[in-house]
Amino acid sequence: MQITDLLPLNRAQTYFINALLSLMKKKPYQNITVQELSDTAQYDRRTYYRYFNSKEDILRLYCSHILGEMALMMKSESPLTFQSGIIAYFNFWEKYIPFLRLLQQNNLLHFLEDEQDELLYYHVGIFVQTEIPQQLESVPPISKYAFYFTSGGLWNTLVHWIKEEPRRSPKEITEYILTIFTEIGKIVSKQAESYL
Numbered sequence: 001m002q003i004t005d006l007l008p009l010n011r012a013q014t015y016f017i018n019a020l021l022s023l024m025k026k027k028p029y030q031n032i033t034v035q036e037l038s039d040t041a042q043y044d045r046r047t048y049y050r051y052f053n054s055k056e057d058i059l060r061l062y063c064s065h066i067l068g069e070m071a072l073m074m075k076s077e078s079p080l081t082f083q084s085g086i087i088a089y090f091n092f093w094e095k096y097i098p099f100l101r102l103l104q105q106n107n108l109l110h111f112l113e114d115e116q117d118e119l120l121y122y123h124v125g126i127f128v129q130t131e132i133p134q135q136l137e138s139v140p141p142i143s144k145y146a147f148y149f150t151s152g153g154l155w156n157t158l159v160h161w162i163k164e165e166p167r168r169s170p171k172e173i174t175e176y177i178l179t180i181f182t183e184i185g186k187i188v189s190k191q192a193e194s195y196l
Helices: 011-024 033-040 047-049 057-076 082-093 097-105 109-128 141-163 170-195
Strands: none
Touching: 011 033, 011 047, 011 057, 011 097, 033 047, 057 082, 057 109, 082 097, 082 141, 082 170, 097 109, 097 141, 109 141, 141 170
């Protein structure tokens, strides 16, 4: 789970991220100190405070890095459809399951969940779909709620999926989701007909 130079992180940031991930495998997140992070990263505390105010800042930077990588991957999907986007989402997270489980063990999945809407929009959405507004607040209400509905559904499915043993394939999960949307569409159509 060592990070790469795929996105622009300097050496100190990379070492502090790797130090945090390494320490989280050995002890609870809340017990990790700045001194331990500095020692493990082999940088002094001044360097830590040059880049971070807290351990949460390290996690936020790492999550941004991961989602930047997701954006590059989604950008390469051609054409990017609803179906290919869902498969790509689960294919992508499959290689980060150890990180997601590490967050889960430390009761930190909520951290990524709390950040995911903004991170997905700013690190994936804008990059992949350049025609959408630069600010999430500027998105028309119906599109905004569609975004929240979809990202929330994907997130909850992901959280369940990482706990599964054996885990279903990204293709299977996508088929389930598409089937669910099809069934919802049928229900909505039936209800709409009853009002006519």
